[in-house]
Structures are given as structure tokens and as C-alpha cells.
Amino acid sequence: MSEAASQTPLEQLRNARLQKIDELRTLGLDPFPSTSSRTHYSRPLVSQFEEFDGKPVTVAGRLVSWRKQGGMAFGHIQDQTGEIQIVLRRQTLEPTDPGTNKIGYDVLRLLDLGDFIEIKGTVAKTQRGEISVMADSLRMLAKSLRPLPDKFSGIKDREIMLRKRYLDSVANPDVRPRFEMIGKMLFAIREFLYSRGFLEFTTPIIQPQYGGGTAKPFRTYVNALSTQMYLSISHELYLKRLIAAGFDKVFTIGRYFRNEGIDRSHHPEFTMIETMTAYENYEYNMELVESLFRHVAVTAFGKTEFQVGEHRVDFGPPWKRILMADAVKEATGVDFREVKTVEEANQHLAAWKVEPAATVGHALVEAFESLIAPKLIQPTLVYGHPVEISPLAKPMRDDPRFVERFEIMIGGMECGDNWSEQNDPIQLHERWKQMYRHDSTEGEFQPLDYDFLEVLEHGMPPTTGIGPGIERMAMIFSEQSDIYDVIFFPMMKPVISQANQAIYGLDVQQQPESDVRKSAFGSSDIVIDLAGFEQLAADARLQPHGEVIALTPSLTLFPPAEGKGAASLGHVGVHNLLPGSAKVLVSVYRNQGKGELETSAEIHRLKEAAGETLLPVLGRLYPGMKIEWR
DSSP, rough: OOOTTTTHHHHHHHHHHHHHHHHHTTTTTOOOOOOOOEEEEEEHHTTTTHHHHHHHEEEEEEEEEEEEEEEEEEEEETTTTTEEEEEEEESSOOOOOOOTTOOOGGGGOOOOOOOOEEEEEEEEOOOOOEEEEEEEEEEEEEEOSSOOOOOTTTOOHHHHHHHTTHHHHHHHHGGGGHHHHHHHHHHHHHHHHHHHHHHEEOOOEESOOOOOOOOOOOOEEEEGGGGEEEEEEOHHHHHHHHHHHOOOOOEEEEEEEESSBBBTOOEEEEEEEEEEETTTTTTHHHHHHHHHHHHHHHHHSOEEEEETTTEEEESSSSOEEHHHHHHHHHHHHEEEEOOOOOOHHHHHHHHHHOOOOSSSHHHHHHHHHIIIGGGGOOOOEEEEEEEEGOOOOOSSOOTEEEEEEEEEEETTEEOOOOOEEEEOOHHHHHHHHHOOTTSSTTTTSSSOOOOHHHHHHHHSSEEOOOOHHHHHHHHHTOOOGGGGGGSSOOOOOOOEEEHHHHHOOOOOOOOTTTTEETTTTTTTEEEHHHHHHHHHHTTOSSSOSEEEEEEEEEEEEEEEOTOOOEEEEEEEEESSSTTTTOOEEEEEEEEEOSSOOHHHHHHHHHHHHHHHHHHHHHHHTTTTTEEEEE
């Protein structure tokens, strides 16, 4: 078997593009220059065409579509703002010039989808009315070695989408605005707090003692100090040190690491905005957090109503405020303030099919979280938590069994925890000692932090803080139900695809902790456009195995979307050009309908499109071979 025959389709494509890099360098052209002379982004040229009509511009971006028609070539480049068509003419495109790194019309065959290019030309409309840049010159900015996913269907495998968000962003540029808005949300948070007189500080991520909450930490080791340390589960105790140092209003937007579960609303690494304000209590923070959410909604997203799951949530009206005990009493008729023993409390929990609790206070929390919290859809501040679960909060004056603490509830989801800070070092020490057990599992209790107790013994004024989670806010404001859809780089178990093993010469035996699985482009089948198929075939990467090249239609129907009818995407499976049962799926047909589309009619049109495009190519490349539909 030849070396080419033993390679995966991805290896073959990659090798073909490596050869193009060699050809570019032989011509004296740099496939990876260090800079571009771009002057404009695509979106303004399209949206403000009248202003730019007939004017010279230089645009740059990724080549995402490409076709040649005799002496003309058409394509689209994609940049951060969108896409714009480029038009190249044999007669007007400047010739290849190593001095300026320009690529002439005669070597456009060295371009591939996915390449980053620069186009200098004039803005105009084509005869079909599409706003375009009529190219005077073309420069290569970065040669792509791997194929892009099919641009219309994009990436449908969710795991691949999460692992390769950069490809999802190219194939589905509609996801970009979501992450842009999250960036604007962070700016709006800072803008709001700066306007209220807060100072931003950077607090340690690697900490000698985890604290500020109860969560299982990640451990690390600092070689220079020969010391075990922890990744932060909270930054609260450092912000309090700043208050003790004399700063009255401080905040951090910090990274948090909690070695616990992963689900649709939890991620081991996340971001929170934490504040500390001196000389105020938790009631101050109720107003602060409500105003903060409303400011972010209006400033970053331009509205106050959002779709959270199945519910419409409005941040405009004043938020509801309710004691936790009152919320449970309203729903169940049981007032936990009147419950005297844990046995009595657990009897109530058993009647509601809720797991038993260790104390009356814990039972109240279990009842609230099981029966009430999921039903709090509109923004609600729930306050008055049991002291058993709130060692860092100050007890309420009228009932010290409860503390000055509140949680933000939106869409049935907890979105932040806030309280009046305990600044009495004696009471805090006693509370920590009551809760702490030396034989406890790490993360179950707030560990004894003597360095922080020393800070309090030097004195800290009345203080209160808030801690909304950034990802939870992002889920609400971007109307997403999965936290992984607001994290651009989510945490996932590492894998090495079979294709990458072959390409990089990796020995899986030497990497026992890595999974080996097939990726979208490392599998036996390959999805490609017609130009890529023709290039592979011309380079002898696709060779007949047998006497017949068999074709199978592959149609995907997309249901009507808002403001648009149904759509279809058609591929043709080309069999017997790869070893075994592997096939090449060639994209040949796309249709955007005005209403519903009928499957049999679309398959007929798909075959017609293949007859006009793919079949002539197969006849030319493989003369004498029998070609038939299955």
C-alpha cells in the first residue's frame, strides 16, 4: 500500500496544503507575513455602502467561500464584524510580486478555504447587486492547513463545538454576538461600580488557605516555597483585608475554582464580581445589586425583559424581598421559627419527600431549596438565612438564629450571595470552632483562618459585600439555559484524535491519561466542498477502489426559523475513492425556501445540481469509470 493510501483524508488534505506552502515560498512569497495593512472592517462597508461606494479600501479576514468562473473569481472573507464578497478579475488583479507578497491570478490555485488573506480594492456592487470589494491586489496573511467545517450546516456535534469553539465561531458566526455582549456586560459592571466610588483590586488566586465559603478546593504546590496551596474558592477574605487597610469600597472580578460537580448551571472554574463596602449593612447591598442588574440589562443589552427558560423575566419593576422563613411558611404553612427540635423539622421534610437535615436551620434551607427556590422566577431577594450555614454573616438583632444575608433568585436559579460581614473576631472564632472538625472532608467546613482572625483583631468597620456570579448573569442576559453556552473555553476532559496522533507522530501508549477518539475531521469519512474535492482528486489523493464510483444523496432539512422559511443542504456521498467503506461527502446544493420544503422534490433538485457540477468533474478526473446513483 502506498504512503498516500495509508493516510487519513485529513492527512491527505493537510499534505496538499503543505505542498502549496512550499510552492508559495518557491515563488518568493511568505505564507505567514507579520502584518496587514487593513483599513476597514466588512460590516461598515455593507451597512454604509453609499458612504464607501467607489472608494478604495483594504479588507482582511478568513476566506470562507470561493469559486472561479473563467477569468473571474468570487469569494467571501469573514472578519470580526461579518462577511463581504470579494471579486477578482484576471485582467485587473496585480501580478505575483515577491517584493510586496502579492498573489496574482495565475496562482490563485494556491488559495484554500480557511486562509487568511488581504484584499485591496474598490467598494462597488456586482451586477447581481451584492456589495463587494473589487480586488486590485491580494496578499496571503496566513495559510490554513486544515479544512473548515461546512459553512452552512456548521458544527452539529456539541462536544466538538465546545472543544473547538473557534471553528464553531467561523462556521456559525451568529454565536459571536453572545460573547461580545458578555464582554460588554463586564464593562457595564465596572462602569456601574466605578460610578458608585468603588476601587478594583486584584486578589490572589493561589492562596495558602482556602476560605470565604464552603466548597471543595483544588490543590496546587508552589515549588519555590515548598508549600501546598489552594486555588481560590472565594476572594472575600482578601477584600475584607482591604477594608481593614482603610479602603471603604472595593471590588474584584475574580476567578473561582471549586472542585465539585459539573452540570447545566455549575462549572468548576467560574467568575464572580465580589464587592465590600464599609460602614453599611446588607440592606445597602439589596439596593446596590438590584441597581447593578438593571444597569447591566439596559446598558449592555438595551432592554429590561429577558426570556429565561420558559419564563419572561422583567428587571424593571422593584424586586420582591422576602424572609426565607416567610417564603417557606407561605408555601407550606409551616413556620420553622416555631420548630423546636431537629426531629420535628425532619418530620416536616419527610412529609414533603425532602432529605433529612442535621439542624433546624439546615432543615429550613432544605425546604426552601427543594420547594420554593425553583418557583422564584421574577427577580427576588430572599433574606434571613439560618446562622448554621452562615458563619461569616452577622446575626439579626431581633432573632440571632438568623443572619443578615440575602440571595438573589432569578428564573429559579441562585445568582449571588450577600451579607453583613461578621467583624467580631471572638464571635467568628467561636463560630468557626463550632463548625470545624479536623476529621472532616476538605471543603465541608470553613477552615480556621488565624491570619484573618488577626486582621479582625486589629479592627474592621461594619462591612457588607455582594457576590453575583458572572456566568449566571450571562446565562440570564444572553437567554441561555446551559452555562457551557456562555463560557468560550469550557472545561472538558482532554482527548487526542486519531488524526492528530498520525499527523504529529504521537504514541498513545506514552499518554495513558489521554482519551483517544475520532474527531469530526479525523474520521473515515470527510466532508468537503467541490473545489476541495477536485483538488484532492487532482493531487491523486482520491483513487478508485473497484470499477464503479457509487453516489448516494444526503439531504438535511432545516425547519423554518423566525422570519425565514425552511432550508435544505445537500451533499453527495462519493463511494469507492477511499479504502474500505469510507466515503467523501461533497457539498453541492443549498436552498432557502419561503415556506415548507418537500423532501422528494429537494432530493430531485440535489441530483440535478450534482449532474451540473459534480458529475462532469468525476467524468473528467476518472475517465472510463462507471458512475451510478444508489
